[in-house]
Every structure is written in structure tokens, then in C-alpha cells.
Amino acid sequence: MTNGIFNLALSRLLGTRVADASGVVVGKIREVALRPQEDATRISGIVVKTANGDRFLVPSMIQISVDLQVRASLPASEWPQAASLDDFFLLERDLLDQQIIDVHGRKVVRVNDVDLRPEPRNGGLEIKIGEVDVGMRGAVRRVLKGLAPSAAIEGLVTRLKPRVIPWEFVDLIETDPARQVKLRIEHERLSQLHPADIADIIEELAPAERDAVFQTLDEQVAAGALEEIDPDIQVSIVESLDSERAAEIVEEMDPGAAADLLEQLSSDRSEEILEEMQPAEREEVEDLLEHGERTAAGRMTTEYLSATPNTRAREAIDLLRDFEGGVESVATVYLTDETGKLVGSVPLQRIVLAQPDKPLSELTAKPLVFVREHDNQNRVAEVMDKYNLYTLAVVDTEQRLKGIITADDVITLLREQR
Numbered sequence: 001m002t003n004g005i006f007n008l009a010l011s012r013l014l015g016t017r018v019a020d021a022s023g024v025v026v027g028k029i030r031e032v033a034l035r036p037q038e039d040a041t042r043i044s045g046i047v048v049k050t051a052n053g054d055r056f057l058v059p060s061m062i063q064i065s066v067d068l069q070v071r072a073s074l075p076a077s078e079w080p081q082a083a084s085l086d087d088f089f090l091l092e093r094d095l096l097d098q099q100i101i102d103v104h105g106r107k108v109v110r111v112n113d114v115d116l117r118p119e120p121r122n123g124g125l126e127i128k129i130g131e132v133d134v135g136m137r138g139a140v141r142r143v144l145k146g147l148a149p150s151a152a153i154e155g156l157v158t159r160l161k162p163r164v165i166p167w168e169f170v171d172l173i174e175t176d177p178a179r180q181v182k183l184r185i186e187h188e189r190l191s192q193l194h195p196a197d198i199a200d201i202i203e204e205l206a207p208a209e210r211d212a213v214f215q216t217l218d219e220q221v222a223a224g225a226l227e228e229i230d231p232d233i234q235v236s237i238v239e240s241l242d243s244e245r246a247a248e249i250v251e252e253m254d255p256g257a258a259a260d261l262l263e264q265l266s267s268d269r270s271e272e273i274l275e276e277m278q279p280a281e282r283e284e285v286e287d288l289l290e291h292g293e294r295t296a297a298g299r300m301t302t303e304y305l306s307a308t309p310n311t312r313a314r315e316a317i318d319l320l321r322d323f324e325g326g327v328e329s330v331a332t333v334y335l336t337d338e339t340g341k342l343v344g345s346v347p348l349q350r351i352v353l354a355q356p357d358k359p360l361s362e363l364t365a366k367p368l369v370f371v372r373e374h375d376n377q378n379r380v381a382e383v384m385d386k387y388n389l390y391t392l393a394v395v396d397t398e399q400r401l402k403g404i405i406t407a408d409d410v411i412t413l414l415r416e417q418r
Contacts, residue, residue, distance in 0.1 A: 007130060010091055010114035011142045012150065014417065016068050018048050018057075020076040026050050029070070032116070033088040034129070038186040041167055043127035047082050047090075054082035068150070073124065079353045081132065082320025084153030089172070089183055091129075100132065103189040104169035106197045108204040115164065128153055131168055135156035164382025173205070186216045195224035203233055211240040221254035226261070235264050238273075247276030250285070254326055256301040256409065259288035288403075297382050300394045300403030301325070305333045309343060309361035313354040316346070328406040331390035335360055340400040341395055342370060370395050373402060384410050 010032060017025045027050035035044040046062065048055045055343055057079060062072050070098040072079065089095070095111050102109050113133035118125045144153045155260055171190045174180045190198060190213070198217075202210050202225060214222055214237055226234055226249060238246050238261065249259045250273055262270040262285065274282050284302050291297035303325030316333050323330060333351065335344035344364035354363055370393040384392050384407065392405045 006118065008064065008068075008116045008118055009133070009138070009141060010116060011145060012068060013064075013116065013136065014092055016070050018046075018062070018077070018356045019071045021072060021074055023071070024076070026072075026076040026079075027184075030054065031093065032127075033085060033092040034091065035087060035183075036172070037087075037182070039109075041128050043076070043129070046080075047085070050076070050079075055079035057116070059127045060122065062125055062127060064118050071134060080374075087182060089173075089185075090290035094174075095132070095172075097161050099173060099205070100165075101163050101173065101187070101190055102134075103171055103193065104165065106201060108201055109134040111164070113141060117323060124369075127370050129167045129325070131164040133162070133164050133174055136160050137162055165196075173209050173212055175208045176409075177212070178213060180212060183303070187213055191218055191221045195221070196228045198225040199228035202237075203230060207236060207240070210237060214241070215245075219248045222249045227253055227257045231264060231379040234261055238265065239269065243276045245271045248271035248378075251277050252282045254282045254301045254303060254410065255288055256299060256403070257296070258285050261367075263289060268309065279362065283381060291373060294377045295373065296371045296375045296394045296405060297402065298406050299380060299409050301329065301409075302399075302403045303329050304391070304404040305330060306336050306401060307333055307360055309335045309337070309359065311335075311360045312356065312374070313351050313358045313360065314356035314364070316351050316360060320351075321349075328408050329391065329404065332365075332404075333360065334393055334401055334402050334404070335364065339398075342368070342395050342399055342401040345393065351402055369393070370399075371405075372397070380405055380411050 001177050008230050013032065014029055016029045016031060018027050019025050027048040029046055030049040031047035032043055033045045033047060036043070039268060043059055046059070048057060057072055061074055062070060064070050064120050067080065091114055094335070094396070095114060095227065097110065097281045099108050099110055111132050111134060115126050115131040117130045118127045137160045140160065141153055162230060167235045169189065172185050174183065174185045190201065198221070202213060206214065210233070226237065229237070250261065253261070277285070288298070288302070305319055305323055307319060318335070320330060331348055333346045334342060335346065337343050344361065345368060346360050346363045347365055350363040369383060369387050369389065372382055373394055373396055380392065393401055394405060397403055
């Protein structure tokens with residue numbers, strides 16, 4: 001019946017009559033099932049409603065024509081029962097009218113229809129999901145179904161501009177943790193986006209959907225996204241996580257951002273998370289929590305590059321390679337003496353352009369600029385603006401280097417003051 005691959009809208013397929021091998025109509029298509037834990041693109045089966053209960057036909061048992069004649073290769077008495085659908089993602093129930101993540105467009109959209117692609121295979125079919133329809137074509141097709149002839153509806157929708165997303169750019173959202181694990185619904189595609197884009201997408205979701213997405217993200221990805229999210233939503237997300245999971249994410253955050261987040265939580269909740277953290281990371285964050293949020297120390301991160309004045313340029317490059325902190329922290333290498341006192345700063349550009357054996361003490365920027373731990377945040381912004389700095393050193397009363405403030409931190413500060 002099928003002579004090649006063609007597009008078939010899910011909304012058209014649902015409710016279509018199904019005949020058995022003898023040509024007798026036995027039931028109607030109720031659902032289309034997918035097993036994402038096995039194959040995220042290939043349809044596993046068609047659920048057919050019959051007088052004797054639901055039946056489950058795998059695509060290899062059926063044929064579909066372009067004009068939507070559906071016929072099974074077996075007599076109705078041999079159609080398998082649809083005993084349990086717990087292991088399946090059902091396209092009408094779980095996808096139509098649901099929100100999905102458009103990874104390519106970096107946004108959240110609602111599904112109006114699904115384009116399926118049946119392909120002849122060994123006397124039966126293989127059906128794959130091609131695209132999801134998020135525009136008017138799918139909406140119009142569904143609204144008019146049963147009210148106008150199918151040919152007339154298709155003639156109308158073909159004149160509408162398509163808005164579709166290829167299935168490979170779609171991330172599903174499943175709010176039930178048990179089904180999420182069972183169906184192995186993860187967010188690998190989402191994880192490949194920039195943290196700021198992930199944050200924008202998460203902020204568009206309802207609280208339950210936000211929490212569901214966060215549960216599947218890698219700790220490092222979740223931490224990067226959490227740093228970019230609106231503070232109120234940050235708190236909501238962390239409150240929804242168990243203490244162990246929250247601690248794993250907070251450990252991966254920039255220490256300054258982690259301290260800012262924990263400061264917004266109740267003291268009991270903050271303490272629960274700190275207790276679950278590794279000792280080194282916990283100590284870093286606790287030190288920062290001792291400072292006021294509006295001070296230089298309250299804004300700083302303890303992840304920075306430091307070296308002694310006699311360190312060679314080639315050795316500084318090696319330090320850079322081994323650095324595990326954020327990219328925004330590597331614009332400058334800070335020089336400290338044996339007591340930890342800040343004695344110089346070297347912009348990364350000078351190190352890259354210098355002869356390999358050049359000591360960093362000969363590459364320092366003048367003047368040596370820094371702020372003290374208790375300087376207020378307005379002073380921080382003024383100094384960074386005056387000297388056009390990407391990073392700014394924070395020192396104690398003995399001029400010992402305690403941390404740095406990055407341009408990102410100042411942008412956040414200015415955004416908060418608007």
C-alpha cells in the first residue's frame with residue numbers, strides 16, 4: 001500500500017480505521033507509542049481500540065497508504081493485546097499540546113502536531129518521527145478535523161506557512177521522576193547550550209517542569225545555568241532538590257555565586273546543603289558567607305590564577321592549562337610573595353606575547369590596582385570602570401590576596417541596581 005516515504009500528521013492518523021488481513025475494519029487508532037529508552041526516533045507500536053479491548057500493533061504488522069487506508073497483515077484474532085503502556089511515551093497523551101524545549105531555537109514551544117514518516121520495510125512499515133509542528137498548520141488541522149473533508153483541510157493547511165522543529169532538536173519534558181528514569185528522558189541536547197541560554201529556557205518553564213529538567217542535568221551544566229538564573233527562581237529550584245543533589249550542584253558553582261545563593265536560603269536549608277558539601281568547597285563558601293553581600297569580599301570569587309614574581313611566562317601558560325576555574329577568571333595572573341601579599345598583576349595578553357623565559361615580574365601592569373575586603377560594591381564598580389579591568393584583586397588589611405572580582409560580577413551588580 002505504501003510506495004515510499006511520505007509525511008503523515010499524527011492528528012490525521014489518530015482515529016483512523018484499521019482493517020485486519022481480510023479487509024474487515026476492526027478498530028480505530030487510539031495512540032502512537034514510542035520507547036525513547038530504546039530508540040528516540042522510531043515508533044514502537046500503534047494502539048488500536050477494538051470491541052474486544054486495545055490491541056498493540058508494531059509497524060511491521062501494518063501498511064498505510066497515502067490516502068490513509070490502514071491494514072494489518074494478521075487476522076484480528078492474532079493481534080497482540082496492549083497489556084501495559086507504562087514503558088511507552090504516548091504521542092497524543094505525552095506530546096500533543098505539551099511544552100517541549102526547542103534546542104535549536106533556544107526556547108520553549110507548545111506542540112500542535114507531529115509529522116510521522118512511514119517507510120516500507122520487509123512487507124510492513126518502519127515509522128519515524130520527522131518533525132513537531134508548533135505553528136498554525138497543526139492547530140488548524142486539529143480544529144477542523146471531523147468538521148470538513150480531509151482533502152479540504154489538507155488543501156488549506158498547505159497554504160499556511162509551516163513552523164516545524166526537526167525531532168533531533170527537541171528535548172522532552174517529563175515531570176514524573178519515576179517515568180523520567182524509566183523512559184530515560186535526559187536533556188543531553190540542552191546540556192550542550194551556553195549556560196545563559198539554558199537559564200533563559202528554564203525560566204520559561206513552569207516550576208514542576210523546571211525541577212524536572214534540573215534533575216537530569218549534569219552537575220557542572222546545572223551549576224553554570226543556575227548562576228545565570230534569576231535569584232528568585234534559583235531559590236525555588238534549590239528548594240525543590242534534596243540536600244545531596246543541591247550540594248553537588250552548589251559545589252560546581254563559582255564560590256562567590258554559591259555563597260550568594262546560600263545567603264538567600266533559610267539558615268536551616270543553607271546549613272543542610274553545606275553539611276553535604278565536600279570539606280574544601282564548604283570552607284571556601286563559608287568564608288565568603290562571613291562577608292556582607294554588598295562588600296568587595298561578598299562579591300569576589302576565590303578561583304583565580306596566582307604565581308610568584310620569578311615564574312616564567314611558559315610556566316604561567318602551564319598554570320593556565322591546569323586551571324579549573326571559570327574562563328572569566330583567567331584574564332589576569334596575580335603575583336604574590338611568600339606571605340601571600342599581592343605584589344603585581346600580569347594581563348594574559350602580555351604572557352602570551354612574551355618570550356617563554358621572561359619572568360612575570362617584568363610583565364606587570366602599572367599601577368597595581370586592588371580593593372579591600374570591606375570596600376563597598378560601588379567602589380568596586382568605580383575602580384573596574386576607571387581602569388577598564390576584566391578582573392580586580394581583593395586584599396585584606398595586610399594586602400594579602402583573598403580573591404578576585406570579575407567583570408561578570410560587576411554586570412550582575414549593575415543589573416541589580418537598575
